[in-house]
Amino acid sequence: MQVEYLIIGQGICGTWLSYFFQKEKQSFLVIDDKQENSSSRVAAGIINPVTGRRIVKTWMIDELLPFINNTYTELGNELGITAISPKTIIDFFPTPQMRFAFLERQADEPFLQIPKSENDFRNNFNYDLGYGKITPSFIVHLEKILPAWREQLLTSGKLSEELFDLSQLKITSDKIRYKDYAAENIIFCDGAGSLSNPLFSRLPFAFNKGEMLLIEAEGISPENIYKKGIVLAPYLSKNLFWVGSNYTWDYKDDFPTKEFHEKTELQLKQWLKVPYKILDHRASVRPANVERRPFVGMHPVYKNAGILNGMGSKGCSLAPFFAKQLADHLVHDKNILPEADILRFRKILSQ
Template identity: 50%
Template structure:
């Protein structure tokens, strides 16, 4: 088989990269081992424009939000699915200090923030003491639906191989790469946290960050909003909510932990006034980076080996944007934005 590219991995990065390559008429195959608990499959799917205790806007959000809306609407229309919805965050203040911080930020800048007409309107469903603010707009991506739909699309075009990619079988030559019976002009790794040990990119400053979540059934809880009170309760399907998450830089393994399960169950008991049932418990490693910017582009020494990784906590907003930049780089030789390009690590990657 002779093609333009091999893509390793079909998380959110491989999904958007393969879609951009389809639109650009590049020939490729995706090799993905279809594991049940990857970062994209465990993620809640929220695009939240503000972050942290000081409620600051996230990096490039004014460009990323409209871009994401168009990208998810457009891929959804190609795949015949609705995978993006606006679901604003009801941000219940855990302390009086957080209420003051939100109100202070709201006074300075009202983009993305609003205050409710009646602070009491969640009292019959949620326990909260200090009122709430609203983060608006926020988007929710149905990642499970999107991944499955693009997988089906790739299979129908003979562009997906469900298998483990064994890097010891990769032969890299100046103008081509060979993997088993496939010869391609290049290969692009979208292998998420597995990429930390990739011999070509292992010197990049990755930071493994573990997150856990529960899936919970709560009948009669409205599903138009994401509810946040420390943890977030994200409406996934009818009566089913995703509850999470932790952000752990140190951990023993990637498995769901009894500690989180107990903590999250206590949170439910203390926060939610409606009956609930825990259905599932999931965990995954986020492919985060120490300087919180992604890794995009081609290896400075091996021009036919590329990467789209390091999306950290922001895969939903960053991956569509940078998948497009990477394909524009391939087709039109347009440079990838310097803050995201792997060229910035040329010295480290030369070692």
């Protein structure tokens, strides 16, 4: 089989890159082994326009939000699914300091609002220090997008379900060969898999592990995402909620831990007034990096090998934007944003 692009991985990065190649009528094959605990399959899908204790705007959010809204809506229409939903984050203040920080930032930040009455959620949640609203926020329905896009790729013969074995990859200056496939370029969208890829493992990744519980709870409105130390977000269908997460940098494996389960269950017991049932517990490794900027572009030495990775905890908002940049770079020779282009690591990658 001969294609222009081999894409390794169909998480949110591989999904968007293949989507934009398809729009550009480029030939490609995606290879993905469908790891059930890949980052995109465990994520909540939240897009929060603000971040951190100081509640500052997320990097590039003013530019990203309209783009994200349009592209996910377009993808959803093509797949016949709801790919993105607007939500409000109900940010219950865990400490007086957080309430103070929110009030202070509210003056200059249109994403932040303090409601007239802070009593609307007393029936379902315990809280003492009130709440603010963060709006607009979004949920990207990864649990619908990934299988629907996969199905479309499988039907059109553009996805091979297999483990990609690096030892069988042969890169020459003008061709990529892998088993029976030949391609002009290979792009790695393999998330945590890049750790074992000698072409890109020198990039300053800072992988970290995160866990979630899936719970069933009645009476909580799915119109909002709720936050109080942990996050409770609507998931898949009525009464199901995603609960998480944590950030563990020092981990032995990517399995769910008893510590997270116990701690989160205790937090839920104190927070929720409604009965709930824990249905599942999952963990994954976030492909994060030291600089908190994605890794996008082509290798400075192996010029036909590229990467779209390093999305950290912001894959849902960054992946479509930078997948389009990478596709435009490859097809139309456009520039990649220097802060994201891996050529900023030219020296490290050329050693």
